[in-house]
Amino acid sequence: MALPTEAPKRASYDVVIVGGAMYGSSVAWWLSVNPGFDGSVLVVERDPTYENCSTAHTNSCMRQQFSNEINVRISQFAADFVKNFRGYMGGDERVPELSIQSYGYMYLADNEAFAQTLRESQKVQAACGAATQIMSAAEISRHYPFYNVEDIVAGSINLVDEGYWEGGAVFEGWRRAARENGVEYVSNEVVAMAKSAAGDKVESVTLKSGEVIACGTVVNASGPRAVRTSRMAGIELPVEPRKRYTFIFSAEDPLDQDLPLTIDPSGVHMRTDGMNYLAGCPPDDDPAVDYDDFVQDHSIWEEKVWPILANRVPQFEAIKLTHSWAGHYAFNTFDHNAILGPHTEVTNFVFVNGFSGHGLQQSPAMGRGTAELIAYGEYRSLDLSPFNYERIALGQPFVEKAVI
Ligand SMILES: Cc1cc2nc3c(=O)[nH]c(=O)nc-3n(C[C@H](O)[C@H](O)[C@H](O)COP(=O)(O)OP(=O)(O)OC[C@H]3O[C@@H](n4cnc5c(N)ncnc54)[C@H](O)[C@@H]3O)c2cc1C
Numbered sequence: 323m324a325l326p327t328e329a330p331k332r333a334s335y336d337v338v339i340v341g342g343a344m345y346g347s348s349v350a351w352w353l354s355v356n357p358g359f360d361g362s363v364l365v366v367e368r369d370p371t372y373e374n375c376s377t378a379h380t381n382s383c384m385r386q387q388f389s390n391e392i393n394v395r396i397s398q399f400a401a402d403f404v405k406n407f408r409g410y411m412g413g414d415e416r417v418p419e420l421s422i423q424s425y426g427y428m429y430l431a432d433n434e435a436f437a438q439t440l441r442e443s444q445k446v447q448a449a450c451g452a453a454t455q456i457m458s459a460a461e462i463s464r465h466y467p468f469y470n471v472e473d474i475v476a477g478s479i480n481l482v483d484e485g486y487w488e489g490g491a492v493f494e495g496w497r498r499a500a501r502e503n504g505v506e507y508v509s510n511e512v513v514a515m516a517k518s519a520a521g522d523k524v525e526s527v528t529l530k531s532g533e534v535i536a537c538g539t540v541v542n543a544s545g546p547r548a549v550r551t552s553r554m555a556g557i558e559l560p561v562e563p564r565k566r567y568t569f570i571f572s573a574e575d576p577l578d579q580d581l582p583l584t585i586d587p588s589g590v591h592m593r594t595d596g597m598n599y600l601a602g603c604p605p606d607d608d609p610a611v612d613y614d615d616f617v618q619d620h621s622i623w624e625e626k627v628w629p630i631l632a633n634r635v636p637q638f639e640a641i642k643l644t645h646s647w648a649g650h651y652a653f654n655t656f657d658h659n660a661i662l663g664p665h666t667e668v669t670n671f672v673f674v675n676g677f678s679g680h681g682l683q684q685s686p687a688m689g690r691g692t693a694e695l696i697a698y699g700e701y702r703s704l705d706l707s708p709f710n711y712e713r714i715a716l717g718q719p720f721v722e723k724a725v726i
Pocket of ligand 1: 546
């Protein structure tokens with residue numbers, strides 16, 4: 323069904339943001355509270371129901387278990403932001419007080435090489451102050467007796483500021499506050515862009531309804547559709563929509579403690595989800611999919627996920643699937659890390675793209691940094707330059723090993 327479109331109030335904005343979900347709203351809100359920025363901001367969102375965006379399909383967890391220091395620091399800021407959400411939102415009493423359900427991520431290694439990777443990453447995390455611990459199979463059994471650890475060499479877990487948080491509440495808070503601070507949101511779609519004669523600037527965006535809107539900066543916050551948006555400016559981006567499946571299930575004999583977000587060596591993950599449990603996985607064959615393909619594949623539950631759950635947690639032999647969905651990652655095929663900052667040649671085209679499965683937790687730091695970049699021409703809090711698009715132009719990957 324075609325959604326009604328809205329015309330923007332003006333013909334020109336300092337910043338046009340393409341996409342109004344988690345990232346569009348994060349950048350919009352951070353701009354609206356940045357003391358160095360007093361420009362106009364338009365957010366164009368093609369589907370204001372947000373039904374199929376990644377943000378609506380997320381598993382909403384955060385972790386500090388990354389292999390790169392900057393990714394650890396980004397999640398540490400996320401934890402601070404979430405725990406002090408109302409304060410960051412100016413003490414607004416309509417904003418809920420949030421917390422993190424810190425049951426941790428349990429990475430399980432079934433071979434020495436991966437156990438070694440976990441140990442190396444733990445050192446990076448510990449140097450940043452993270453509480454990650456490496457556990458032997460015997461230690462895992464002692465603390466989490468429900469796991470089958472027959473094939474497990476080691477595990478790593480962090481029980482501080484790692485687990486579930488309410489991403490939806492942060493999204494709602496940002497969107498409402500950005501609007502109240504003067505950001506304009508319209509239901510419309512950016513369908514084309516016009517560049518300057520020299521090709522170094524996007525001068526305007528064209529909307530589906532026909533309006534041509536002049537812009538000082540364009541922010542690509544289009545999630546899995548990032549490459550469609552960048553192509554409007556003649557830019558290629560190594561970001562693809564990849565399908566990820568989520569299953570919610572109840573157990574006949576529930577565990578008597580929280581199930582950490584467990585990364586099974588098979589690639590299936592599982593965790594506590596309120597009174598139920600959640601499991602997720604990529605398909606075995608993982609191609610780029612159509613932007614509108616959200617078809618669930620029930621054979622994945624029957625043939626892959628359930629047997630893996632029952633093997634890892636024998637108490638999950640008797641479980642009942644209650645709910646499931648398929649969502650899209652904006653998957654960075656180049657190095658699995660975020661792509662941020664301006665394009666090397668089209669210098670007012672700014673990326674916030676390619677977050678794969680860890681974008682929700684990165685949204686506070688990446689939104690803040692992007693607002694700083696637009697306001698001051700540089701990052702002022704965390705140096706996010708390792709994520710620059712430039713590395714792609716130069717063919718120099720910045721690999722993140724801990725990707726789920
Ligand atoms: C199954 C799943 C589980 C996940 N679990 C986690 C997790 O546990 N922790 C975590 O940190 N992250 C997780 N993520 C990742 C996280 O949800 C995403 O990185 C994040 O939501 C991305 O937000 P976004 O705004 O970039 O993209 P989206 O939410 O996809 O939003 C992009 C928006 O842009 C709009 N748009 C696109 N093109 C145009 C256009 N031309 N004009 C106008 N509007 C346009 C779209 O309609 C959409 O609303 C998960 C993702 C999935 C799919």
